[in-house]
Amino acid sequence: xxxxxxxxxxxxxxxxxxxxxxxxxxxxxxxxxxxxxxxxxxxxxxxxxxxxxxxxxxxxxxxxxxxxxxxxxxxxxxxxxxxxxxxxxxxxxxxxxxxxxxxxxxxxxxxxxxxxxxxxxxxxxxxxxxxxxxxxxxxxxxxxxxxxxxxxxxxxxxxxxxxxxxxxxxxxxxxxxxxxxxxxxxxxxxxxxxxxxxxxxxxxxxxxxxxxxxxxxxxxxxxxxxxxxxxxxxxxxxxxxx
Numbered sequence: 001x002x003x004x005x006x007x008x009x010x011x012x013x014x015x016x017x018x019x020x021x022x023x024x025x026x027x028x029x030x031x032x033x034x035x036x037x038x039x040x041x042x043x044x045x046x047x048x049x050x051x052x053x054x055x056x057x058x059x060x061x062x063x064x065x066x067x068x069x070x071x072x073x074x075x076x077x078x079x080x081x082x083x084x085x086x087x088x089x090x091x092x093x094x095x096x097x098x099x100x101x102x103x104x105x106x107x108x109x110x111x112x113x114x115x116x117x118x119x120x121x122x123x124x125x126x127x128x129x130x131x132x133x134x135x136x137x138x139x140x141x142x143x144x145x146x147x148x149x150x151x152x153x154x155x156x157x158x159x160x161x162x163x164x165x166x167x168x169x170x171x172x173x174x175x176x177x178x179x180x181x182x183x184x185x186x187x188x189x190x191x192x193x194x195x196x197x198x199x200x201x202x203x204x205x206x207x208x209x210x211x212x213x214x215x216x217x218x219x220x221x222x223x224x225x226x227x228x229x230x231x232x233x234x235x236x237x238x239x240x241x242x
Contacts, residue, residue, distance in 0.1 A: 135160060136228050138238040143224045146212055154210040155226055169230040171199040179219040188213045
């Protein structure tokens, strides 16, 4: 029994000491083979994934080039439209400026035309002054609304006859207004304003005056009367209705 046991132990010991030795170059080659196979599998999986998702380098490059071309075309079109818009806007600004200039010229020409008519009537009225009766007369009185609260007046005062002396006096307006449904009288210049506010007259043959009269809010002018005063006495007067 003891011999048998001893034999088994020797047999086990001999089995444990037997070991097959593999050369290290073969081991390195095996590792390289495994790594190579793994890399190949990874590349195959990557290419398979790209093909399944439709991502191909060549196709993507062409798409990018096409998109870049479209962007360039759209940018060029945008720049072209921007230039056109600026040109149109500039032309519109020029047209508006020219229209304003024409409107201003029309207003100026209209005012000049009215002034020429007034001058013509004025010189026509001067012609008989040398042979006409002596005395102070109001040849022309005009009034119109310059704004809702302002009345514009124009008047020509003349002295007829030969060898007349210089006339010194003042001009005063009496306005008939309607305010809040009631008739109101207004004097211009205001007698309480003092000597500095008076409309002075000083001439030998004629004198023209024009200006603006400020009106009370909501007042409507019905008639205007102009009076030529000499030391408080009325020498001439004229009335008009509006």
